[in-house]
Amino acid sequence: MFAITLMYFDSHTHIQFSAFGEDYKEVIARALASGVGLVNVGTQRDTSKRAIEIAHEFENEPVYATVGLHPIHTEKSFHDAQELGIGEKAQEFTSRGEQFDFDYYKKLAEDKKVLAIGECGLDYYHLGDDTKKKQAEVFIAQIEVAKAVGKPLMVHCRNAFPDLIQLLTTHYQLLTAPHPGIAHFFTGTIDDAKQLLELGFSFSFGGAITFPPRKGKTEGDYDAAIKYIPVDRIFSETDAPYVAPALHRGKRNEPAYIIEVVERLAWLKGVQPEEMKAQIRENTKRVFRI
Numbered sequence: 527m528f529a530i531t532l533m534y535f536d537s538h539t540h541i542q543f544s545a546f547g548e549d550y551k552e553v554i555a556r557a558l559a560s561g562v563g564l565v566n567v568g569t570q571r572d573t574s575k576r577a578i579e580i581a582h583e584f585e586n587e588p589v590y591a592t593v594g595l596h597p598i599h600t601e602k603s604f605h606d607a608q609e610l611g612i613g614e615k616a617q618e619f620t621s622r623g624e625q626f627d628f629d630y631y632k633k634l635a636e637d638k639k640v641l642a643i644g645e646c647g648l649d650y651y652h653l654g655d656d657t658k659k660k661q662a663e664v665f666i667a668q669i670e671v672a673k674a675v676g677k678p679l680m681v682h683c684r685n686a687f688p689d690l691i692q693l694l695t696t697h698y699q700l701l702t703a704p705h706p707g708i709a710h711f712f713t714g715t716i717d718d719a720k721q722l723l724e725l726g727f728s729f730s731f732g733g734a735i736t737f738p739p740r741k742g743k744t745e746g747d748y749d750a751a752i753k754y755i756p757v758d759r760i761f762s763e764t765d766a767p768y769v770a771p772a773l774h775r776g777k778r779n780e781p782a783y784i785i786e787v788v789e790r791l792a793w794l795k796g797v798q799p800e801e802m803k804a805q806i807r808e809n810t811k812r813v814f815r816i
């Protein structure tokens with residue numbers, strides 16, 4: 527349950543990644559001291575398991591986990607030292623990718639500190655046509671895990687919204703009603719948002735929404751989507767260690783920086799920051815059932 531002092535919620539972060547290997551406890555303590563609860567999101571076997579271990583290290587705190595296989599790890603994989611470190615094991619993992627093991631993930635997913643399944647979905651940015659079929663299969667398998675344990679999906683989608691929406695529509699019967707999941711770091715169009723809203727999805731936004739408009743533009747890249755999506759379908763995230771908000775841009779991101787994201791969301795929705803905070807708390811309780 528939410529502690530009285532919990533004001534903010536980072537619904538997508540990765541404090542179990544190598545980038546926080548030395549100081550993850552301090553980073554989480556800083557978040558909690560700022561009133562920020564958080565969900566460490568798994569991306570493959572080890573980061574999923576580690577997310578659960580950390581959630582139990584902070585047993586009575588609002589520190590949670592998700593478990594899943596990121597689409598970029600379904601085949602010969604994109605290597606990110608911030609995620610996996612730089613050792614031999616990390617290199618070996620990225621050269622072979624991971625075979626999705628339904629039973630392994632289902633067992634992890636049953637843990638009471640696990641709030642959702644993912645991040646899972648489709649990513650056509652890092653990987654090309656040859657992996658599309660594999661990504662779809664692994665995504666469907668994770669939709670089945672979510673159904674089996676009755677938890678929502680934490681969806682990652684990059685350059686693949688038409689295919690993602692088609693897959694979700696085809697497998698609509700398998701989605702966990704009435705809140706099938708969250709499209710994290712949403713980068714789609716207004717039409718993509720409309721279709722995902724109709725499927726029952728929510729959306730989370732992070733540090734990138736605080737960046738000034740690109741040269742020649744009058745609006746930030748995410749402003750139109752945020753203005754369009756109803757306030758009861760909006761979540762806040764950091765996606766740490768990536769994409770720190772404007773005041774910390776270029777540095778390692780962390781959950782305590784979520785406050786800047788929530789202030790920007792409030793401004794774009796034309797509400798007071800207090801109201802935005804309260805709304806996100808409501809959304810978090812409703813979708814994650816905490």
Ligand SMILES: [Zn+2]
Nearest residue numbers: 538567645765
């Ligand atoms: Zn992520």
